[in-house]
Amino acid sequence: MKHSTSHRNCPSSGKTLCGRRRLPEDGKPKDECGVYGIFGSEEASNYTYLGLYALQHRGQESAGIVSSDGERLYRYAGMGQVAHVFEKEKLDQLYGHAAIGHNRYSTTGASFLRNAQPIRVDSNLGSFALAHNGNLVNGWDVRKELERNGSIFQTTVDSEVIFHLMARSGLTDFLDAFIAALRRIEGAYSLLVLTSTALYAARDPMGFRPLVMGRHKKSGAVVFASETCAFDITDVEYERDIEPGEIVRVTDQGVESFHPFGETPESLCIFENIYFSRPDSYIFNRSVYEVRKNLGRELALEHPVDADCVVAVPDSSVVAALGYAEQSGLPYVTGLIRSHYIGRTFIEPEQKIRDFGARIKYNVVRSAIEGKRIVLVDDSIMRGTTSRKLIKMMKNAGAKEIHMRISAPPTRFPCFYGIDIPTRNELIASSHTPEEIQKYLRVDSLGYMSVESALRAMEIPGVASNRWCDACFTGRYPILFDSSEYGNQKDLFTEFMIEEVR
């Protein structure tokens, strides 16, 4: 009885590539998730839906909601953007006064329906559900240990270990078990947990990822979200940030706060302000808009240039470009247009169009840039491939000079705390000097911010200073761990269930 193990119809040459997650097409880092939770509203699932809609930029692979009516949990999740996943009929079946929701991007775990959060389980602690933004650095180790002791995992989401740690804790009080589980995990997490009678919000002791709390104006319902932009759409008043290391429990009895981890040094993600969050949000007690404007101003101070106008790579770099324009006195022009109609499966011609990947997303406004010396402001360069194409398109359209300015320091190190930055090999700044990058991009000059300037931009008058995680720029990782092991983890998580045919 012989057989071959050859892969039929596997389109790529190496079989390990089949089914692998596509890398981000535009070369931009991706945030991994947005969370929203509400307790005490007649329309909990409707508000959660709207909150997820406002947080759509934090993840578009899947969306899910779990609600509670005080007795049971109800769950619905699907692949895609929240407005496509949910129909009225589905929301109407998500009964109850409390709900949590999740937009997923996926740093760990392949993008399959079964990985869609919130995850929900039944256990000796009852039924409960969890929505997670962040990344556990010891998730793989804990998982392997749990597996050795006979735990069986059904998703490849790293936060599934929290359920198992809780279920195996031997503790019968839910909060005790939750804290015990959190003591075992390390990394970045902004978590929402829903039981039939309570909603928990927790942030890791270093507070890598944002998590804000507010009150629904009409009903007084307590609301949590990754960013305040989700409050605006649902008529919620911002109250405060969940503190690093804090656990908040909301029940019919009211709101309680716990600090099981004591004092810990904070380490807020600087990239949330630089790139991820929406400019209309407040996170880490700051207006993202103000920080980005500061970044642009600092950039202009640090890297001035004799030019005719400032152009932003839309949409995320617009505010920094305006800051640069303001500081430099140069006019800001919309030299690039971004298409917002892009569909899931874009069809490329057989005979390749030059710079197709960039063209499908951006178009140059020729009359705005023709014959001009341009300051092109972007918020990051990862691989540099898309930037190179954009620059070529602009030169072809008649730009006389292009002076690229990055409103962040060079991204040289991967993130282990929840942001999908390419591996070191792929990060151009990891192995090339700014001069080399300038040459590769074919720009007339290139200026990155210094880490010092970036940190200075975080300082807002009237807001207490914070400590930031700048590991992606400096390699100074606030949580020590064996990063070679982690590479392993990430790979394994990614590969883990590529066999699920979808």
Next chain:
Amino acid sequence: MKHSTSHRNCPSSGKTLCGRRRLPEDGKPKDECGVYGIFGSEEASNYTYLGLYALQHRGQESAGIVSSDGERLYRYAGMGQVAHVFEKEKLDQLYGHAAIGHNRYSTTGASFLRNAQPIRVDSNLGSFALAHNGNLVNGWDVRKELERNGSIFQTTVDSEVIFHLMARSGLTDFLDAFIAALRRIEGAYSLLVLTSTALYAARDPMGFRPLVMGRHKKSGAVVFASETCAFDITDVEYERDIEPGEIVRVTDQGVESFHPFGETPESLCIFENIYFSRPDSYIFNRSVYEVRKNLGRELALEHPVDADCVVAVPDSSVVAALGYAEQSGLPYVTGLIRSHYIGRTFIEPEQKIRDFGARIKYNVVRSAIEGKRIVLVDDSIMRGTTSRKLIKMMKNAGAKEIHMRISAPPTRFPCFYGIDIPTRNELIASSHTPEEIQKYLRVDSLGYMSVESALRAMEIPGVASNRWCDACFTGRYPILFDSSEYGNQKDLFTEFMIEEVR
């Protein structure tokens, strides 16, 4: 912070009914599953697909296949019939030389995608998948115990406990762990288990459900299936039945057989022959066709009647009706036509049509029965409601007399071994005498087989006698257990995840 827990838009009055599994519409018992497995063929997943297609009558709620290429497992499953779930593109991605497949009806666990089998997990014993036909009587108890020890379940399929028992066994040899898990469970199971390198087939010690083994004629691949009809479509030659209590392992090295449970008294499901299996199948070493013909003959001997013709309730009772016709010398006529075009969501007029439920499935051939004295042969009466409607339709069409004959004894007890028979309260024969049932159905006479006649019909010349499970007729359950508890289990399994919105 007040809130109501009222259910918005819940269409039924009591909330516990929302989302509950619909009861079988035609009042017929349902088998719960069909399984098919193959090892050693280049087209393992294609053959499994065809095998499932031939076993479609055993379950139409979901279909799934897991394949192995010697290194990895690949899985795809979906809701609905196999020909709708699978497209060529999906099958092409189910690489490898071995595969197992499953058609699900669901006796336990709500009908959600995540309950679709084969279930697949990663554990300390590696990746493996399982397809199960049957029902565990202690599934709930074992599950609760595992949960108390911190196991977390993600499906409501009773056989998920097998994974957990294996993972927690502490044993490192796969077969040892498998046997250890099987020792802990009780009930009916015909199991197929696929690892990256081996295919296991196992049947419970009493052998409730069928499981046959054959060889693919061209490739020599080893094949397992619930019924031999799945062999015919895939060009497989029947070799033998898997014995009660036997475990067969197929690897590249060949086929091995294990009997870890020693000698045990067999207890084959008599209902498989009476109703479930296809008449073109051989199960339990018998031709289903022959057994059914015997049932019809015995019925004619036990309950003769002066009539003009014999009519079958199609499709399952046709062979028994032909047996009755042969023995009695009465002509067989097709007095009822069954529609095969029925869709998922049949729309009933607002102003109800009389006997709509029966009409949508059956129509009377007036000219075949008008003015006739009819023997109406059916293979079972569960609630009696559909039979009553059919009889009314036939009387309205001019049938002069209707003598109902059932090719089985009265179904008075529920099944705990994998057949979805209604609860005792719903089984008309459980609380009514044949005379009362005759009156309710408004037939001119009613004859059930005796258990003795039914058992006699199982005797085929040249085939060794077997011992049968006739608990649904006699209440003599071959495995003792607390059935009040079980009712509980079944309910809980059914309710368990009604909250999953689909």
Next chain:
Amino acid sequence: MKHSTSHRNCPSSGKTLCGRRRLPEDGKPKDECGVYGIFGSEEASNYTYLGLYALQHRGQESAGIVSSDGERLYRYAGMGQVAHVFEKEKLDQLYGHAAIGHNRYSTTGASFLRNAQPIRVDSNLGSFALAHNGNLVNGWDVRKELERNGSIFQTTVDSEVIFHLMARSGLTDFLDAFIAALRRIEGAYSLLVLTSTALYAARDPMGFRPLVMGRHKKSGAVVFASETCAFDITDVEYERDIEPGEIVRVTDQGVESFHPFGETPESLCIFENIYFSRPDSYIFNRSVYEVRKNLGRELALEHPVDADCVVAVPDSSVVAALGYAEQSGLPYVTGLIRSHYIGRTFIEPEQKIRDFGARIKYNVVRSAIEGKRIVLVDDSIMRGTTSRKLIKMMKNAGAKEIHMRISAPPTRFPCFYGIDIPTRNELIASSHTPEEIQKYLRVDSLGYMSVESALRAMEIPGVASNRWCDACFTGRYPILFDSSEYGNQKDLFTEFMIEEVR
């Protein structure tokens, strides 16, 4: 400026084959349509839906309903079977007290959504809709003439010409225009036409296709249908057949009958009784069941054989086989099982399974036929390919002798009146003698009915004799026309819109 006209990705070698309609897979002729209409019921569209469901065997490519509320027409149509096309929400929007519906198979016109009937137009005669069962022999000529005069066609349905003829008639009375149009067309048609205020039923002067009329028992609504089986499901009492050449108009004022064509010789399709209609239907004043039983009896008288049992090719030949069994005294056995689970896109293994096409639809009941001398009754042989496979399967399963008996004369000529019989080249009986066919099929004997016997089987005691169209057997076409032209027409209709990408 050069270019190639080569077809990219056209899977077949010759480009004219791309997109061509697939020939019927089982070698059976196909009827082209079922129609249902109702006037005067609050639930007109619901009843039409049910009526179409009962007529599903007459066409499964598309289904559509147009309703009227006395002012407007509402339409919905889709590809596929009626129970899949319609959801409750759609039916609820088909307002009004009158409706007509259509199941399409398609003899002319490719199978695209725009060809789904009922067709509906707005014209100088107002809005109206039409559902057609049959085939116009001069449809192509009339269409070409209309096109020459500037008419533009949007479907390839042959009956679209009726709209244009009406609109161009210059007549302002709807009935006058309708009659004027019908005078111009030749061929087979059983038509339902719905305006905002009236429902018309019309049958061509020769009455090729059936059309029956009844009354809804509760509401008194007038109902029309292709067969009476559609009456049974909707609680409608059969009143009478629409006569050949009759037009019936139903309005709020009541029912009127018109006979604009005077006396014409009738020519009823004999094949409706032999094969197409459901055995529980009455058409042409006859029970289909009785006719088929007669066919079987006559067949037994004409072609007796010394054998052990009678086997039918299910489902359509079962009644004839029972008739044969009754007359011959041989027992009827279910030696073949037919699968009813077949899906749209059945996937065949790469390494072909022998006789796959037949296996996927039929399986042999080995124990019923092993060692037996069998009379195999079928109702037609078109190409003979499927029969040959079935016979091989039966021989492989141990059938000792197979004596094939066809409950119809040899099908030697195509039909131009609405039945999709293969072309003469493909019809095995067109170019081969029964002896040659017997040899091809590898049966031990083969017996076709004579035309005389078939006609004799149509005679039912107490029912007036009728004249039949037996052109498919005899080549005696009741309407003269240039059939070489027609072949042209058919081809052109079929090809006409293959360019519509779906």
Next chain:
Amino acid sequence: MKHSTSHRNCPSSGKTLCGRRRLPEDGKPKDECGVYGIFGSEEASNYTYLGLYALQHRGQESAGIVSSDGERLYRYAGMGQVAHVFEKEKLDQLYGHAAIGHNRYSTTGASFLRNAQPIRVDSNLGSFALAHNGNLVNGWDVRKELERNGSIFQTTVDSEVIFHLMARSGLTDFLDAFIAALRRIEGAYSLLVLTSTALYAARDPMGFRPLVMGRHKKSGAVVFASETCAFDITDVEYERDIEPGEIVRVTDQGVESFHPFGETPESLCIFENIYFSRPDSYIFNRSVYEVRKNLGRELALEHPVDADCVVAVPDSSVVAALGYAEQSGLPYVTGLIRSHYIGRTFIEPEQKIRDFGARIKYNVVRSAIEGKRIVLVDDSIMRGTTSRKLIKMMKNAGAKEIHMRISAPPTRFPCFYGIDIPTRNELIASSHTPEEIQKYLRVDSLGYMSVESALRAMEIPGVASNRWCDACFTGRYPILFDSSEYGNQKDLFTEFMIEEVR
């Protein structure tokens, strides 16, 4: 036989509202279509797909492509955005070297699949297809006249009359018939017509809508599009505008130009530059970007104000706002964020959220506007409802003063040439003075451009002056017709097929 004509389940009160086209939600006028055509490329349909993608802003209701391989036409169309309508498999079946495509918004005709363009017919002039941007002012009259003469229409698209006029012209030369038909119609049209061997581009004598011509750089294929942004994505070099009244024919023989209408006064749509076209496009020989910047500058000159910053209503007003900022010296800030994730069916909570319609699309950047005196630049006010909500949101977020500036004159009259401007009753400027509007909007001041300033902004150094249609501002309609009749037409077209259930 009684019946009621009551509408079951009609959700709105008046039945004529059922199924009616929803009005644009954001109160912005809608353009009705984008067209793209190519002749002479191996990948004609792929390029057309990309061109339509770049023109997506001109219509999102449906998308379609018809291609030609020199012998046949191939068509595919669907509802929705182009990237969702087309899959690779569909494009691969659109064979050939020539293609035309269409994005539809729909000013006339309900939004049903059968109205999706390009429309394709078979006629006495052969097979051909048409894609239309514009609106015919005598479409209804011509249609009614054609219907009186027996033409039957199957869509409610106004340009369907062109087919009928051509087919009935009696002319056998395609171009002659085309010209004859165009002589009968009046209004705005930029047309692409595809036959099996030729591609025609035509623009109405007044040239209301844009239509540009270019050459594909690699293949030399001739390309037409509504705007040049569709050239950029497909690597096409702009050659020239199609002139008002010009017909261009492209065949294998080359490009020919015809001017059948002689000299006519041009009347270019001013609104294309003000609002519709993409700022990266050149239309009417002008850079849209430059015109918009000019509009902003002129606006600043005409309506200066003492303020802190300039905010645009994104996305269409950004360039005008930058022009205002430049001229006024005030800083431009991104005070409003627009969401681009909006889905088809957005679910609103039961208990309405204040200003929900605006919130779902826009969010205020509080820190950018808090305490500021703001110049809010928008390009139009139609009903004023959305503007009012936006202003309220900005005031709630702390804006100290809001001075609204409109980069266009007051929109007081409907457009009959292809732009979906609300009716006069709905246009706030039609019945209210700027003072009243200012009060309604609750802004601190309001400034509209004068018509003179707007026309001045159209003047670009080095570009010849043009004559503009400013009827929406002035009521000076360049084509005289009975506009009361037209209202009728529009209504009728809209209502015409609301009965099509979708």
